[in-house]
Amino acid sequence: MNNILALLLCLLTASAFAQQGTVIDEVIARVGSEYILLSDLEEQYALAQSQSNTPIPPEARCAMLDQTLVGKLLYNQSKLDSIEVSDSEVEQQLNARIDRILSYMGGDINQFEDYYGQSITATKEQFREDLREQLAVDRMRASVVREVKVTPAEVKSFFAGIPRDSLPYFNSEVEVGELVVRPTANDSTKQAIVAQLESLREQIINGEITFEEAARKFSADGSARGGGDLGWTKRGKFVAEFEAAAYNLDPDEISGVVETEFGYHLIKLVGRRGNSIRVSHILMQPEITEADLEKSRQFLDSIANLIRVDSFDFSYAVKRFGYDKVQSYNNDGRMSNPASGNTFFEIGDLDPDIYFAIDELELDSLSDVLEFRGPSGDPLLRIVQLQSRTSPHRATLSQDYAKIQDATRNAKQQEYLSDWIQRKVGSTFINVDERYHSCPQIQVWLEDSRKITVGNREGKIVTGR
Template identity: 75%
Template sequence: MKLTIYAPFLLLFLLPAGLFAQATVIDEVIARVGGEYILLSDLEEQFALAASQSNGALAPDTRCQILDQLLVGKLLYNQSKLDSLEISDSDVESQLNARIDRILSYMGGSIEQFEDYYGQSITATKEQFREDLREQLAVERMRGTVVREVKVTPAEVKTFFAQIPKDSLPYFNAEVEVGEIVAKPEPNEETRKATIARLEGVRASIEAGEMTFEEAARKFSEDGSRQAGGDLGWTKRGKFVPEFEAAAYNLEPGQLSGIVESEFGYHLIKLQERRGNTIRVSHVLMRPQVTDEDIEKSRVFLDSIANLIRVDTFNFSYAVKRFGFDKVQSFNNDGRMTNNASGNTFFEIGDLDPDIYFTIDEMEVGDVSNVIEFRDPGGDQMLRVVQLQSRSAPHRASLRQDYAKIQDATKQAKQQEYLSDWIEKTINSTFIMIDERYQACTSIQNWINDSRKIASGK
């Protein structure tokens, strides 16, 4: 049984609008898992995505395989409801905004291009995908719950590796591990005061009736919520940073806050509605601009830290914890950068940012670089120094050189086996119906057989 849920949400989000238009014509139930239904349009939408990714070269049983994966997803989703696994509105809204911002970054921040591509506003697109995303998050969380306790021992890792035929051992290209110390240049006091004054002016214009809060957010706010007039959606306590949350919860519906400072900049907040302990807020965010002088000041500081590491005043790990910017992923991993494609800390040359690649190309293991400028995913100016922490030559996989990778592969295999067992067990206690036109599919015979057991009362 294949257990990967087909097509990540982001890829669905990037599908040409024509695929959705084609799929929405079809609306017929072809399967049921507990209280969850699979429509023919669900299947055809996934099939269209698979075809678009393979240039039409699909296996004859592709629809059967996709249906199997959809059934797995619905089984997990149905169980998440039975287990009262909650996906909060704030989680969904946060994920939606992150995906919208990511897509806009592909389009150079152009709202017009986004709306032309999807044929609708950003707000309408979010509404279209909101419940699909809620289901996806529930499925992912339920799967994590099922396999949460799976662990592997060193003996299991060795056994897993020993079972791989020698001629099937993977060949790893040259890889490196890279550490980083990141610094975020801070705007100077004069710039901060100017930003506060601008936001105070916006507040005064709203109170004077010269513009609505929504118009101000669309015109001035410097984050992804600007497309929705600053609306951050419904949320409970714990979503926002403490300064923002304290100010928001102290407002009455319709009331504007004063200027609130957080790590993201300066906010003007409006409480839209309140339902018990849940609130819906909007904001206008302004960020003080970092000047060349601010960047240079941070560069000099970071360069001095690099020099102290080079002369062994302290080690790289200590410098990360003592002086590094703590909002980057590497901070909690002793500065080691994570390869998002693999999930581990090893990078093939092609996986590296070009600036880092050219920086470490002539470095020896243990060397620390000069200061490098870069921008974070939000577009903020950042600085870092990097350390080359390991370098391996191309080689066949071995326990000595690749234990961490083999351990990950062992754990994934054990998780898949554990999840397969859970699915088989859960099928036996779940009502399942599959349309007869798909009952010849080899990949879903276990679903059909178990549904017959339930129907016959066995």
């Protein structure tokens, strides 16, 4: 959220300068077809300064410019390699970020618009291309290092190269498995939702309400604020049932009720361009009653009892009965720690409910059934299994092999990426403003004799009078 706040403030300030006919920006570097503006660098510096407890020296701009150049090099290459970021991906990310900000504000749209001085739609448009660039950069970076692998010998060599007094000290950690089930609504609740959507479709067709108004009023997802608009997208981006219905519509036609894993939809085809379509939808989700929860709770408890008496193992139960939309499903139920990317959790990293559930469990034992909320707020149930527990210790190869392997891989990927950057610097047109030539980090960007510099007075953007 701090990044978004800082960028919004900078953009609003730039807008104020523009109205006065002031020089508001300068091009300070170019990488291929990509430009870096002075404001890009100053925004980073101001944000870092606001987040630091101590003053940040002016020369910190050198490292920031170096990292920005890396990003622009990756983005330029992503275009050359035809790496695509779809409109629907960008829209999904924008909606998720806006939803996160709104959650901080208690879902108050008026507070959001008062604070930022513009509508949610305008805010999304402001960040759309920046987000598209960041997604492309991330994808390009992943593409560069995708083939990097490490062998057991490399892991051992990496560990042996760490000085004994520099070995990390690990607190007590646990590995936890989960078997998640998703409660389903009863038939009468589902039928009521279908009837409500069918009635709403009739009202839209009869002109009593527009599709966009109905989406804003009734739809259960983030697209509601934009009238249900999901943007332009190609085949393969929606779940099968939704996509089949959407591609069979004519422009401005509204589908019947379509059921997917997310709930029940009305879909409107807004436009078609070749194999791309733009659709809007209204999503309604049947409410899960306490009786529905209790039915699923009893089912999951019976599965846990079968695991306890060795009728089948935990991994089989996950694959046979588990909800396949959670991360752990594809890892035999083992949960991943989002803070570290591996499967080890310090006690402080655990959700409190999970901590108390496993606190007194023996290894491989199962908890009682726990209720929690998924990322979209839907109720889910799980049982958790304590799969390993370590005591506080200094890192060892035998006990911490997975972590050392990750560290080895990360180091090798960074080395490979650095080599790739150096090769691309030698074959890419690069300009850097002469005021940054004294930065040690910038020297590598200036080594090729074909590169030229942008003088201090070039690349200014002037608006107004």
